[in-house]
Amino acid sequence: xxxxxxITNLTKKFGxxxxxxxxxxxxxxxxxxxxxxxxxxxxxxxxxxxLNVVNKTxxxxxxxxxxxxxxxxxxxxxxxxxxxxxYPYMTAEQNLKLVCKIKGVDFSKINEKLEIVGLLERKDSKxxxxxxxxxxxxxxxxxxxxxxxxxxxxxxxxxxxxQGIHQIREIIKKIASNGTTILLASHxxxxxxxxxxxxVVLRKGVKLYSGRVDEMISSHGFFELKCNDNEALxxxxxxxxxxxxxxxxxxxxxxxxxxxxxxxxxxxxxxxNGIVLTHLVQRKESLEEQFLQLTDKN
Amino acid sequence: xxxxxxxxxxxxxxxxxSKVLIFVSFILPFFVILLSSFKINFFGIFTLELGELxxxxxxxxxxxxxxxxxxxxxxxxxxxxxxVGNEYSNKTLKQNLIDGLSKKEFILSKFxxxxxxAFISTLLIALITLCIGLYYSSYTEIxxxxxxxxxxxxxxxxLVGFFSxxxxxGMLVKRSAFALAFLFILxxxxxxxxxxxxxxxxxDIATKIQNFFPLQSMYHLIEQPIxxxxxxxxxxxxxxxxxYAVHWxxxxxxxxxxxxxIFLSYLLLKKRDL
Numbered sequence: 001x002x003x004x005x006x007i008t009n010l011t012k013k014f015g016x017x018x019x020x021x022x023x024x025x026x027x028x029x030x031x032x033x034x035x036x037x038x039x040x041x042x043x044x045x046x047x048x049x050x051l052n053v054v055n056k057t058x059x060x061x062x063x064x065x066x067x068x069x070x071x072x073x074x075x076x077x078x079x080x081x082x083x084x085x086x087y088p089y090m091t092a093e094q095n096l097k098l099v100c101k102i103k104g105v106d107f108s109k110i111n112e113k114l115e116i117v118g119l120l121e122r123k124d125s126k127x128x129x130x131x132x133x134x135x136x137x138x139x140x141x142x143x144x145x146x147x148x149x150x151x152x153x154x155x156x157x158x159x160x161x162x163q164g165i166h167q168i169r170e171i172i173k174k175i176a177s178n179g180t181t182i183l184l185a186s187h188x189x190x191x192x193x194x195x196x197x198x199x200v201v202l203r204k205g206v207k208l209y210s211g212r213v214d215e216m217i218s219s220h221g222f223f224e225l226k227c228n229d230n231e232a233l234x235x236x237x238x239x240x241x242x243x244x245x246x247x248x249x250x251x252x253x254x255x256x257x258x259x260x261x262x263x264x265x266x267x268x269x270x271x272x273n274g275i276v277l278t279h280l281v282q283r284k285e286s287l288e289e290q291f292l293q294l295t296d297k298n
Numbered sequence: 299x300x301x302x303x304x305x306x307x308x309x310x311x312x313x314x315x316s317k318v319l320i321f322v323s324f325i326l327p328f329f330v331i332l333l334s335s336f337k338i339n340f341f342g343i344f345t346l347e348l349g350e351l352x353x354x355x356x357x358x359x360x361x362x363x364x365x366x367x368x369x370x371x372x373x374x375x376x377x378x379x380x381x382v383g384n385e386y387s388n389k390t391l392k393q394n395l396i397d398g399l400s401k402k403e404f405i406l407s408k409f410x411x412x413x414x415x416a417f418i419s420t421l422l423i424a425l426i427t428l429c430i431g432l433y434y435s436s437y438t439e440i441x442x443x444x445x446x447x448x449x450x451x452x453x454x455x456x457l458v459g460f461f462s463x464x465x466x467x468g469m470l471v472k473r474s475a476f477a478l479a480f481l482f483i484l485x486x487x488x489x490x491x492x493x494x495x496x497x498x499x500x501x502d503i504a505t506k507i508q509n510f511f512p513l514q515s516m517y518h519l520i521e522q523p524i525x526x527x528x529x530x531x532x533x534x535x536x537x538x539x540x541x542y543a544v545h546w547x548x549x550x551x552x553x554x555x556x557x558x559x560i561f562l563s564y565l566l567l568k569k570r571d572l
Contacts, residue, residue: 014571051396053572075398085393087384089313101305102397142397 002029004150004181005050010059012045019045021205022059027150027183032176034192035185036291037202043185044082047154051079075103078143079152084135088128092119092138095127096145103146113141117171133164140171150181157191169194193287203295216290220257223266226279236273302407303414309381310411316377323373324419328426331363353527354434357446361523361542363427364453368520371457374415375464379477381408382468392572405564408465416457424450452519452544459516459552466559469566488513515551519544
C-alpha cells in the first residue's frame with residue numbers, strides 16, 4: 001500500500017502547554033481520513049507541523065517515501081487551513097495564477113478547477129468582494145490546482161451557512177469519489193461520519209484512537225424495541241446472555257449487544273418467548289455516540 | 299530565481315498602493331532632477347539655470363544625482379515594509395508555505411525583488427544622469443564621463459542595504475506601521491549612541507565607530523555634495539575640504555549589514571510558528 005504521510009512520536013510544546021503529545025499515525029493512499037477532536041485538541045497544530053508552518057518540538061514526520069523535502073512534497077499536496085487566505089486586491093484568477101507559479105503548475109488548470117467549485121463566471125472579481133462561502137470554494141479550487149495526491153482540509157465548513165456547508169460537502173464527496181486521498185479535520189462529527197472511512201481521534205494532544213470508523217469502539221450495536229408489555233420484554237432480554245445492558249426510556253427499550261446477533265434471530269426468540277414486538281430497529285452507535293464514549297472513558 | 303522574482307513582482311504590481319509608491323520612489327526623483335536642469339524663470343525677475351552653475355559637469359553630476367535620488371528611497375521602504383506586513387495580515391505567508399514555497403524561497407523572493415528594483419533604479423539614474431550631463435557638461439571626454447561612476451555602485455548598494463533593513467524590520471514586527479517606527483527609533487538610537495560615545499571617549503573614535511552603524515554606514519556611502527559644490531566655487535577655502543569619495547570598505551560594511559539582515563529575516567521566519 002502506498003504511504004502518503006507517516007507521523008512518528010510527534011510532539012509540539014508551546015511553552016508549558018503540550019499541544020501535541022507523542023503522536024503517531026500513518027496516512028495511506030486512497031482512504032478518506034478524519035481527524036476528530038474537541039477544540040484545542042491539537043488537530044490544527046498537527047496539520048500545521050506537517051504543512052511546514054509550525055515547528056515541531058520533537059519526533060518526526062515524512063511525506064511519501066521520505067526522500068523529498070517538505071516544501072517539495074507540499075507541491076503535491078492541496079491544503080486549506082482554517083480560513084481561506086488570498087491576496088484581497090487580486091482577482092480569483094490572479095490569485096490562482098500565483099499559486100500555479102508556486103506549485104509549478106500550468107495555468108490551463110485554473111478554469112478547470114474554477115468550474116468544479118462553480119466560480120468560473122466570477123473569476124475576474126477581486127477576492128475581497130467574495131462571500132465567505134465563495135472564498136472557501138476558491139480555496140478548494142486552489143488546493144486542487146496541482147491534482148494533489150492528498151487533500152488536507154481543516155474545518156472547511158466553519159462559519160458557513162447551511163447552503164455553503166452543503167456545497168462544500170458535495171464538492172468534497174465528488175473529490176473523494178475520484179479516489180483522491182483526503183484528510184479532514186473537524187469537530188463536526190456528522191460531517192466526518194458522512195465522508196470518512198478512517199479516523200484519528202485526539203484529545204488534549206493525545207491520540208485516543210486511529211483506525212477504521214466502524215471499528216472505533218468494540219461494539220456490536222444495539223436494538224431499539226417496543227411492545228405492549230415492556231416489563232416482560234425487559235425481563236426476557238435481561239436473561240439473554242447476548243445483551244450486556246437493557247434500558248428503558250420513553251417507552252423505548254434499548255438493548256446493548258455484547259456479541260453479534262441478527263434482528264430476525266432476536267425477533268424469533270422473542271416471539272417464541274411470547275412477546276410480540278411493535279417496533280424493532282437494529283443500530284450501531286453513531287460516530288458522535290462513539291466519540292463521546294471514547295473521550296469520556298479516557 | 300526568475301520564478302521567485304516573478305512571484306514577488308506579481309504580488310507588488312497588482313497592488314495599486316505599492317504601484318503608486320514604486321512610481322513615486324523611482325520615477326519621481328528623475329523628474330525632479332530633470333526639471334531642475336531646465337531654465338527656471340522666477341516671475342520674470344531673474345532666471346535660475348542650475349546648469350549654468352557647473353553642477354551638471356562630469357564627474358560631479360554622478361555624485362549629485364545619486365545623492366538626491368537616494369532621498370526618495372523612503373517611499374519604496376514603505377513598499378518593502380508593507381509587502382511583508384501584508385503577507386502576515388492576509389495570512390498569505392502561511393498559505394504560500396502550505397502551497398509549497400520554502401521559507402528560504404520566501405525570503406529570497408523578497409530579496410530578489412529588492413535587488414531588482416534597486417537595479418532598475420540605478421539603471422534609470424545612470425541614463426538620466428548621462429543625458430543631462432552630455433547636454434550641460436563642459437567636459438564630455440569619455441575618460442571624464444566614466445570617472446566617479448562608482449557613485450552608481452554606491453547608490454545600488456545603499457538601496458539594497460536600506461531595503462534589506464526594512465525587510466528585516468518588517469519580518470520582526472509583522473506590522474508595516476510599527477516597522478517604520480522601528481526605522482525611526484533606530485535612527486534616534488544611533489545618534490544617542492554616537493552622543494554617548496563622543497561624551498565618554500572623543501569625537502574622532504565616536505565618528506569611526508558610528509560609521510559601522512547600519513543607517514550611518516548607508517548614509518556615508520554617498521556623502522552630501524553641497525560642500526563639494528561649494529569647494530568647486532571657492533577652491534582656495536581649504537577648511538571646507540572633506541572626503542566625499544566612495545571607499546571600498548564602506549561598501550563592504552553595508553554589504554555585511556545586508557547579508558546579516560537577510561540572514562536574520564530567514565532565521566526569524568524559520569523559528570517562528572505561523
